Structure formats: structure tokens, C-alpha cells
Amino acid sequence: MTVLEVEGLVKTYGDAIALRDGSLKLVAGEVHGLVGENGAGKSTLVKALSGMLVPDAGTVVVGGEQMRLGSLKASREAGVRTAFQELSLLPNLSVAENLLFAELPTQFGVVRRRRLEARALEMLQRWDVTDIDPRMLAGQLPLSAQQRLEIVRAMDPQPRILILDEPTAALPDTAWIFRHVRAAVGRGAAVLYISHKLAEIEELCDRGSIMRNGRIVGEFQRDAFDHDAVISQMIGRSIEVAFPPRKTPLDADSKPLLRVDKLVVDQHVREVSLKVRPGEILGVAGLEGQGQKELFYAIAGANAFTSGEVFVGDDPAKLSSPRTALKSGAGITLVPEERKREGIFADMTSVKNISVPVLTRLSRLGLIRARRERAIAQKAGRENYLRDDYLAKDVGRLSGGNQQKTILARTALSGAKVLLMFDPTRGIDPAAKLEVYRTLRSSAADGAAILLYSTEIPELIGMSDRILVLYRGEIVADLEGDEMREERVMSAAVGRRPAPQASRDIHPGEHTEVAQ
Amino acid sequence: MSSAWGFLGKAFRNGTFRAAVVFAIFMIAWASKQLGGLNVFLINSWIVLSLPLVIASIGVTLVIFTRQFDLSAAGVVTFTNVLMVTWLSEINVWLAVIIAIVVGVAIGALNATFIVLGRLPAIAVTLATLIILNGLALVILPTPGGRVSNELIDAVTGPLAIPRGLVLIVLLALAWVVFRRTRLGIYLFAVGQDEEAVRLSGVSVAAVRFASFSIAGGLYALAGVVLTAAIQSGDASIGSSYLLQTFAAIAIGGTAFTGGSGSVIGTILGALTLTVIPKFLFVIGISGWVQQVFTGVLIIAAVLVGAISTRTENRRKRVAAPTQSPGGEPKDPALVGGEA
Numbered sequence: 001m002t003v004l005e006v007e008g009l010v011k012t013y014g015d016a017i018a019l020r021d022g023s024l025k026l027v028a029g030e031v032h033g034l035v036g037e038n039g040a041g042k043s044t045l046v047k048a049l050s051g052m053l054v055p056d057a058g059t060v061v062v063g064g065e066q067m068r069l070g071s072l073k074a075s076r077e078a079g080v081r082t083a084f085q086e087l088s089l090l091p092n093l094s095v096a097e098n099l100l101f102a103e104l105p106t107q108f109g110v111v112r113r114r115r116l117e118a119r120a121l122e123m124l125q126r127w128d129v130t131d132i133d134p135r136m137l138a139g140q141l142p143l144s145a146q147q148r149l150e151i152v153r154a155m156d157p158q159p160r161i162l163i164l165d166e167p168t169a170a171l172p173d174t175a176w177i178f179r180h181v182r183a184a185v186g187r188g189a190a191v192l193y194i195s196h197k198l199a200e201i202e203e204l205c206d207r208g209s210i211m212r213n214g215r216i217v218g219e220f221q222r223d224a225f226d227h228d229a230v231i232s233q234m235i236g237r238s239i240e241v242a243f244p245p246r247k248t249p250l251d252a253d254s255k256p257l258l259r260v261d262k263l264v265v266d267q268h269v270r271e272v273s274l275k276v277r278p279g280e281i282l283g284v285a286g287l288e289g290q291g292q293k294e295l296f297y298a299i300a301g302a303n304a305f306t307s308g309e310v311f312v313g314d315d316p317a318k319l320s321s322p323r324t325a326l327k328s329g330a331g332i333t334l335v336p337e338e339r340k341r342e343g344i345f346a347d348m349t350s351v352k353n354i355s356v357p358v359l360t361r362l363s364r365l366g367l368i369r370a371r372r373e374r375a376i377a378q379k380a381g382r383e384n385y386l387r388d389d390y391l392a393k394d395v396g397r398l399s400g401g402n403q404q405k406t407i408l409a410r411t412a413l414s415g416a417k418v419l420l421m422f423d424p425t426r427g428i429d430p431a432a433k434l435e436v437y438r439t440l441r442s443s444a445a446d447g448a449a450i451l452l453y454s455t456e457i458p459e460l461i462g463m464s465d466r467i468l469v470l471y472r473g474e475i476v477a478d479l480e481g482d483e484m485r486e487e488r489v490m491s492a493a494v495g496r497r498p499a500p501q502a503s504r505d506i507h508p509g510e511h512t513e514v515a516q
Numbered sequence: 517m518s519s520a521w522g523f524l525g526k527a528f529r530n531g532t533f534r535a536a537v538v539f540a541i542f543m544i545a546w547a548s549k550q551l552g553g554l555n556v557f558l559i560n561s562w563i564v565l566s567l568p569l570v571i572a573s574i575g576v577t578l579v580i581f582t583r584q585f586d587l588s589a590a591g592v593v594t595f596t597n598v599l600m601v602t603w604l605s606e607i608n609v610w611l612a613v614i615i616a617i618v619v620g621v622a623i624g625a626l627n628a629t630f631i632v633l634g635r636l637p638a639i640a641v642t643l644a645t646l647i648i649l650n651g652l653a654l655v656i657l658p659t660p661g662g663r664v665s666n667e668l669i670d671a672v673t674g675p676l677a678i679p680r681g682l683v684l685i686v687l688l689a690l691a692w693v694v695f696r697r698t699r700l701g702i703y704l705f706a707v708g709q710d711e712e713a714v715r716l717s718g719v720s721v722a723a724v725r726f727a728s729f730s731i732a733g734g735l736y737a738l739a740g741v742v743l744t745a746a747i748q749s750g751d752a753s754i755g756s757s758y759l760l761q762t763f764a765a766i767a768i769g770g771t772a773f774t775g776g777s778g779s780v781i782g783t784i785l786g787a788l789t790l791t792v793i794p795k796f797l798f799v800i801g802i803s804g805w806v807q808q809v810f811t812g813v814l815i816i817a818a819v820l821v822g823a824i825s826t827r828t829e830n831r832r833k834r835v836a837a838p839t840q841s842p843g844g845e846p847k848d849p850a851l852v853g854g855e856a
Contacts, residue, residue, distance in 0.1 A: 050716075052716075072715060072716065072718070073718075076718060084716065088712065088713045088716040088717065089713060090706050090709055090710055090713050090714070090717075091709070091710075092705070092706075092709050092776065092777070093702070093705075093706060093709075097702060098717075101706070101714075101717040101718070101719060102717055102718035102719050104699050104702065106698065106699060109698045109699070110694060110697045110698055111697050111698060111699060111702060113697075153717075
């Protein structure tokens with residue numbers, strides 16, 4: 001019996017399409033898996049079903065009735081409950097208060113602590129969580145305990161439709177969650193189970209859907225589950241782009257310009273070591289949340305790290321802030337993930353955005369020489385394929401591609417030789433992508449050491465000299481030459497151990513130390 | 517010995533405790549320098565003049581807990597004062613007090629309507645409210661004056677072995693202790709900590725903010741009523757000092773302006789500290805302008821100590837509760853912030 005039917009959900013953010021056609025059927029008493037790459041639209045679909053966002057088009061029918069979209073309350077009343085990937089607990093409240101937040105027991109208006117704690121204890125025991133004291137502050141619990149709380153909160157009382165978004169991201173194993181999901185399904189619930197881990201999907205789900213580019217592109221059944229077929233549908237091939245080839249061979253003898261030694265960032269990045277030579281583009285692959293962002297931001301001096309060392313040339317880099325990182329040796333700079341929020345000054349012109357790093361050089365008696373500023377910005381802009389007529393416009397009104405070219409022009413003017421490119425082609429059109437690729441090639445040809453992260457694996461393969469794959473904060477694969485194939489990258493990214501013949505010997509002092 | 521230091525260190529991480537220490541220091545300083553020591557008369561006159569600031573600051577604190585701002589306190593205090601000595605001076609005094617408080621709640625609710633439903637910035641909305649109310653007060657009462665009923669004056673300043681103002685302050689503190697344990701009390705802090713999480717937990721953030729602004733408005737009006745009894749007259753510029761003083765009281769009281777934590781008791785102590793400082797400086801013969809410098813330095817010191825203690829507290833927490841790594845085994849999160 002179908003309890004939930006999603007038809008043609010569409011969600012766009014400006015010119016970026018997050019969801020093109022979300023269509024899905026959930027059946028009572030079944031676990032439905034949902035898989036897809038980063039940015040495939042899974043989270044957007046979950047948010048739409050939970051009432052966190054208003055879709056542009058589409059319908060959701062629950063139990064024969066159309067659900068009002070964009071309202072948390074309507075979703076709840078329709079019987080949809082979600083355990084979110086970004087946990088929704090309140091760290092400064094107790095476990096008990098978190099579990100019963102919307103229905104705190106009161107007497108004469110005052111919350112009855114004893115009863116609250118007793119009820120919370122009962123609730124935890126119902127889900128055989130015995131190691132969490134309801135009186136503790138939620139924020140003081142280890143992540144795995146917080147994740148179980150988030151799940152218990154969604155499962156109790158049992159909803160008609162339970163959505164679990166990456167529920168095992170912080171859990172040490174799957175026994176607990178699988179047991180309870182199966183029990184919930186046995187009692188008639190419909191479960192939507194989202195995970196990067198195909199092994200989990202195969203073990204738990206009765207059927208499932210594969211998402212790519214905001215669409216459901218394929219379905220699978222439990223008894224006919226084929227890992228490789230699912231992976232190939234997940235990756236597909238979005239847009240064919242010709243990647244500009246490397247013009248000169250990489251000098252194999254040159255000393256590395258960037259050397260990262262056993263970098264640890266809390267639990268996100270675990271002893272990552274890598275080296276990038278001048279002229280080299282080192283690709284980093286990984287599904288969302290595997291530590292890539294923490295790694296890039298730590299090297300850029302934008303976030304603190306726990307331990308490890310970073311060298312530029314022979315000298316240790318000073319990473320207390322992006323400014324000191326830029327001043328370390330040949331200079332480190334980051335092209336950040338969120339262009340609009342972290343990359344541009346939206347209400348300033350393209351010229352102003354580009355000239356930021358050289359303002360001191362441009363000023364005389366504290367005043368900025370406008371003509372020279374424009375000339376320099378124009379030159380840097382042209383080298384990055386930015387058309388002259390955009391220079392005087394406010395960057396916030398330019399397309400994503402032109403915003404990115406503006407950022408790249410500024411990056412070039414900063415003079416830094418270690419470039420950390422975090423998904424530089426996200427949400428820009430194919431023509432602009434090609435121009436970004438050309439810029440990367442010419443920066444590398446000029447001796448820059450480039451660390452490139454991208455959510456698009458073909459892009460990494462087309463641009464990188466080698467590719468490191470991150471999984472749970474560790475480098476699990478180091479691929480070069482013929483090994484740089486989509487299937488290889490994707491298998492490593494979803495946590496499949498490489499087949500023995502495929503694993504490469506790694507020379508000491510090479511890019512990685514694969515922790516096996 | 518070391519455990520005594522440990523206890524003291526822990527206590528000092530508590531903003532309310534720090535506010536109590538600061539207050540006690542100035543109270544003792546005043547008592548020791550006052551010729552002939554303190555007596556009931558001195559205490560009473562000090563408390564009565566402090567009371568409006570204490571009450572108004574409590575109102576602002578409730579709004580700050582939800583990570584919002586409210587600049588309208590000074591306006592409501594002034595407006596209430598003017599109402600009490602003009603339009604409301606002829607009717608039964610208790611009815612007048614109730615009407616004044618209802619008006620205060622309504623002003624708070626109006627603020628909330630613009631801020632919560634209209635999604636306008638609280639600073640802009642409440643600043644506008646402040647200016648409008650100050651203007652209205654001047655229209656109603658262009659020159660200071662008006663009539664205050666003796667019943668009201670007696671009720672607040674009345675002759676009693678124990679000063680009535682002190683009784684009221686204790687009652688307010690007790691009310692807070694109870695309120696903190698109500699649903700609304702818990703939601704108030706929760707909204708300040710993480711709105712999104714509150715919303716996802718099925719509680720209306722709008723309703724919580726609406727309640728906080730409305731209760732605050734009622735408290736500002738109550739402060740205006742008490743002020744009217746204390747100065748026994750009306751004055752359309754009387755409340756202006758409360759704009760800055762309420763925030764000063766909150767800062768000294770150890771409540772963070774970023775919301776989600778703090779205590780009303782701290783605010784009460786902060787407000788009392790602000791009014792006891794001039795008493796102390798006066799008896800040792802220091803002029804009014806220096807008082808302001810002194811108060812400013814004290815605020816910076818209070819906020820600084822607060823910030824330092826939260827930072828060390830966070831560090832301590834991270835060491836105390838090792839975060840579990842996704843792989844399963846706990847990692848030591850000893851914090852080394854780059855080169856910093």
C-alpha cells in the first residue's frame with residue numbers, strides 16, 4: 001500500500017537547480033533506499049518532505065491526501081518525521097528536554113523535572129539506549145550518542161513515514177539502527193533510508209531509487225541489487241566537456257611546493273598527508289562531509305586544526321589566519337566553497353572585488369588611484385576570461401560563472417602560488433567551466449601548486465595529475481594515470497575497499513600514507 | 517585547598533556569581549565609607565530609585581535570551597510615567613496601574629508583530645518605537661509636572677521596617693526562578709541557542725519571541741509605574757537614561773548579548789551595582805563625570821571576564837568529553853589552534 005507519493009518536485013535557487021523532478025513512492029512496511037552523489041538532490045528532497053522548504057512545483061500525497069508543502073507542522077501532522085543529517089538537537093539542554101521538547105510535562109505551568117526524566121528514561125529504554133543519562137546535556141555527549149538521540153526522537157512515537165538522512169554517519173555499527181528500522185517497518189511504517197554506503201542499502205532496503213542531477217534516474221529491487229550498476233547510474237555523465245590538456249609534462253624531480261604532514265582536524269580529518277609540486281594539480285575526491293572542507297579550510301588558515309604540519313617550500317606555514325597563510329612563503333590562498341557568502345563582496349563592482357589584494361600598492365597618500373586600479377583589474381580579468389563590460393557592474397548581479405572569474409582574477413593578483421580550489425565550477429555554466437579549466441591549466445603552467453576538490457568526478461579525472469579519495473577523514477585511495485576512472489574513484493568514495501590487484505604500492509614519502 | 521580553588525574557579529565561570537561579587541564589593545565599599553554607616557532610610561531611598569532600572573533591565577534580558585534586541589524600554593518607561601500623571605491620574609490608582617501594564621504589553625506585542633511576522637530587524641523596529649513613544653510623551657506632557665496619587669507613592673516607598681522595594685526585588689527574583697522552569701522559560705533559552713533546532717522540534721519560534729517581547733513590554737510599564745511613584749511627578753525626558761543603563765546592567769550581570777544563556781538574577785545584581793556605584797563615589801567625593809568613566813571600565817571588565825571564562829569553559833568541555841570519531845574510536849581533541 002502506497003502511503004506517500006511524491007510527484008514532480010522542483011526546487012531552484014537562483015539559476016541553480018537543486019531538484020528537477022523528485023518523484024518517489026513509499027510503501028507501508030517497506031524500507032526504501034535513496035542513493036546519489038553529492039548535490040544529486042537527496043537533501044533537497046528530504047527538506048521538501050519535512051516542510052523545511054517550499055518547492056517551486058510538484059505535489060506530495062500522503063495516505064490519499066495532498067500534503068501542504070513548506071510547513072513543518074503540516075508535514076508532522078501528515079505523519080512524516082525526519083532524523084536529520086545535521087542533527088537538530090539543542091546542545092545546552094538536557095537529553096530529557098531534547099527528547100520531549102515539544103511536550104514537556106508541567107504542573108501549574110512548571111515543568112516537572114522528575115517526571116520528565118522518568119519519561120525520557122522510559123523512552124530511551126524502549127529503544128534500548130541504556131548508556132545515555134537523560135540528565136546530561138546533549139552537547140556533552142559523543143557524536144554517536146547524539147545521533148542515536150536524533151533517531152530516537154524521530155522514531156518515538158512511531159510515525160507513518162520515517163525519513164533517516166545518513167543515520168549511520170556517526171554510528172560505530174549498523175546493528176542498532178537496522179534492528180529498529182526493521183521493527184518499525186514490521187509495525188507498518190514506511191521508511192526512507194538515505195545513505196552513501198551501498199552495503200547498508202543492500203542489506204536493509206526492500207527497494208530503492210537512484211538520484212542524479214536532481215532527478216530519479218533509476219530504481220532497484222532488493223533481490224536484484226547490483227553494486228556496479230547502481231554506481232554507474234549514480235555517476236552517469238552529466239555534461240560532456242572537453243578538458244584542456246596539460247601542455248608541458250610535469251617535472252618529476254621538482255621539490256613539492258605544498259607539503260601537508262599528518263594533518264588532524266578534530267574528528268573530521270585524520271592524519272592526512274599530501275604533497276603538491278609546482279605545476280601539479282592534485283585532485284581530491286570524496287562524498288559530502290568526508291573532511292574535504294575541513295582539510296582545505298585548515299590549510300588555508302581559515303579554520304583551526306588539531307595537529308600536524310603544513311610546509312610551503314621548506315618553511316612551515318603560519319596558519320593562524322588566511323592572511324598569515326597568504327604571507328607564508330610562496331603564499332597559500334583559497335577559492336572558497338560558498339561563492340556568494342565567502343567569496344565575493346556582492347554590492348561592490350567587479351573591479352573593486354579584483355583589486356582587494358593590491359590596494360596598498362595602488363594607493364598614493366592613502367587614496368586609491370582609480371585609473372590604475374581599473375587597468376590592473378582589467379588585465380587580471382582578461383587573463384581569467386572576464387569580459388571588460390562586466391568590470392563596472394556589481395558582482396552580486398553577475399552570473400555564477402562571472403563571479404567565479406572575478407574571484408579567480410583576485411586570486412591571481414594575490415600572488416599566491418599554492419591554490420586551494422574548493423569546487424570552483426559549482427553551479428556555473430559549461431562555457432564558464434571550460435574557461436575556469438583553462439585558468440587552472442595556465443596557473444599550473446606558471447608554477448602554481450593546485451589542490452582541487454570537485455563534486456564532479458569527471459572534472460577531477462580530466463584536470464588532475466593524480467587523485468586522492470577521502471572517506472571518513474582519511475585518504476583511502478591514491479590514483480594515478482589509468483587508475484583514475486570514475487568507477488574506481490566512486491567505489492573508494494563510498495567506502496569499498498579496493499580489490500587487491502588494484503591497490504598500488506605507495507612509496508614512502510609519496511603523497512599519501514594509506515591507512516589500512 | 518586545591519578543591520577550594522577548584523570550587524572558586526567553577527563559581528567564577530558563572531556570570532551570576534561574578535555579578536554578585538562585583539555588587540558585594542561596591543556595597544561593602546559604600547557601607548564602609550558612608551558616614552554613620554547605612555541605615556534603613558538610606559537603603560530605602562537607594563532601592564526605590566534603583567527599582568525602575570532593575571525591572572526594565574529584566575524585561576530587556578528576557579528579549580536578549582531569545583537572541584533579539586529591544587531598545588524600546590526607555591520609551592515605554594517614559595510614556596508610562598507621562599500616562600500615569602495625566603490621563604490615568606484621575607481614575608482608581610490600581611486600575612490605572614493595570615491599564616498602564618496592558619498598554620506596555622500591547623507595545624511589546626506590536627514590536628513583536630513587526631519583528632516576528634514582518635521579519636524586520638529588531639533594532640530598527642524598537643528604535644522607532646522608542647522615538648515615537650518619546651515624541652508622544654512630549655506631546656502629552658510638554659513640561660514636567662502632573663499629579664501622582666499618594667496611594668501609589670505609599671505602596672512603593674511606604675514606611676516599613678523592611679524596604680518594600682527590596683521585597684519586590686526578592687519577589688521578582690523568585691518569580692524568575694519559577695519562570696525558568698516553565699515551558700516558556702526553557703523555550704526562551706532554546707530559541708536563543710538554535711532557532712532552527714527549536715523549529716524542527718515542533719515548537720513555534722515566533723510564539724516564543726512574541727511572548728518575550730510582550731512580557732518585556734509589561735515589565736517596562738511596571739518600571740514606569742514604579743518610577744512615577746519614586747519621583748512623584750511626570751517628566752517626558754525621565755526615561756532616556758534607561759536606554760543605555762539597561763544594557764549596562766545586563767552586561768555586568770553576565771548575560772551574553774548573543775542570547776541563549778544568562779540569568780535574570782545577574783541582571784538584577786548588575787542593575788543594583790549600577791545604582792550603588794554613584795552612591796559610593798559620591799561619599800568618597802568623586803564627581804559625576806568620573807562615575808561614567810568608572811562605569812564604562814567596569815562594563816568592559818565584566819564582559820571581558822565573561823568572555824575569557826566561556827572560552828576556558830569551552831576548552832575544558834572539549835577535553836572532558838572526547839568526541840567520538842566517525843570511525844568509532846575516541847580521539848583526543850586536544851585543541852591546537854594553528855599557530856595561534
